[in-house]
Amino acid sequence: MLDLKLIREQPDLVRWAVSVKRTNLDVDALLELDRQVSAQRTRVEALQAERNRQAKAVRDASPEERPAGIQRGKEIAEQLKGEESLLRQLEQQLQPLLLQVPQIPLESVPVGESEEDNVVLREVGRRAEFAFPPRDHVALLERQGWAEFERVGKISGSRSYMLRGELVLLEQALLRFALDFLYARGYTLLSASALVRPETLFATGHFPGGEDQVYRIEGEALLLSGTAEVPINFLHAGEILNFEELPLRYGGISAAFRSEAGSAGRDVRGLIRVHEFKKVEQFVICEGSLEHSMALFGELLSNAEEFLQALELPYRVLQNCTADMGAGKLIMYDLECWVPSEQRYRETHSCSNLGDWQARRSQLRYRDPAGKLRFPHTLNNTAVATPRILVPLVECHQQADGRVRVPGALRPYLGGRELLGRALSAQEAR
């Protein structure tokens, strides 16, 4: 959500944002409706003032004057009823439009038309060279007995998976490493429920627009969130935060659910795109200035990069262009890890600075040192998401014999083991 004043005073800026973000929003219709709401509000308030005056007059009236005063009050109340209901109608028309107004991207963000226009900022780490034909993660997992792909379909349908054996431990190691990693950097850890109310999804900006990505619980007004960003963002909703406690740094672990409506046929095989996964998310609430939030954007980004470096995974940093960055975002970088079987990078992390866009929707404020109420900035980035991260991890660290080398950072979580799996025979490994 943007400040209505900004929309009124700089409609061209908003039109620009709508255009470069490929949003479908009629800014002029919004402005016209806003004018109608303002005019109607003025009418309603004038009537309210009259009603209040009349009520006081009745209170102070002599018994003889009273009936006439009450009659007059009734007339005002009757008229007010109609005008108020019209105001409510207009406001209800305006509200959904306001929720669609995108954040103005930073000037530095490349303007683009699709994800094709995202910009590679840098590539880090050496892509593994294999002296043998590398297997893809599905083949690797099946041969090691590390996953159930065939049977699980009868339990949960397509895009489902079940990890098995040592891979369960590897997944837990990754999650635990991510938590320790953030804890060591002063992040407050949260173990969050994915079960959330609809307003939490409006607050983050997933709604309106992302409704078909989210699972609903039948008979309940609850939904299954696709990221801990949703519950964490709403944790302080409606509060006035103490300036001294900013920035709030959170590391939240949760289950994550995504319907993947609209991705039919894409990545149906393996662990890249599944309906349910586990994620450790970084989430920060900071002072509402670009100076602060961009510093923290850098922090969230380098946390993720250091994490990937600790996993010894080659990755690249991508700056998302305006068309591929989501309505609420000021700026967004994706981290993509190298997947040998596909000979390309796949997204594992997504780092965003939302400015005050989410905070406005969440009624989240703080009092600055001058005593003025201000909206903070919010940011988020993945710390780790599994099982997706397992794809580059097992593929990049696979050995000729089908075993998987454990990067040093994870060994403490796996009893010091350097290799997972059993050496496959030449026949098995085929």
Next chain:
RNA sequence: GGAGGGUUGGCCGAGCGGUUGAAGGCAGCAGUCUUGAAAACUGCAGUGGGGUGACCUACCGGGGGUUCGAAUCCCUCACCCUCCGCCA
């Protein structure tokens, strides 16, 4: 699932249907006093919307209703607490 009690400003906590936007306290800001600080005392001070301004208006968990007039009465939803039942 059943029964009852609650939700008021940054926090705590009063509040007969009509000078209550809301007592009082704490915290905050300014001043007096003091070498300085503390204490004490005095004053200022809620949030959003509208107006150049005096000022008007809304907000006492959300929504709806009764009334000339609602923080106060009614309905409804959410949440919190207590007891009973069930339960990983």
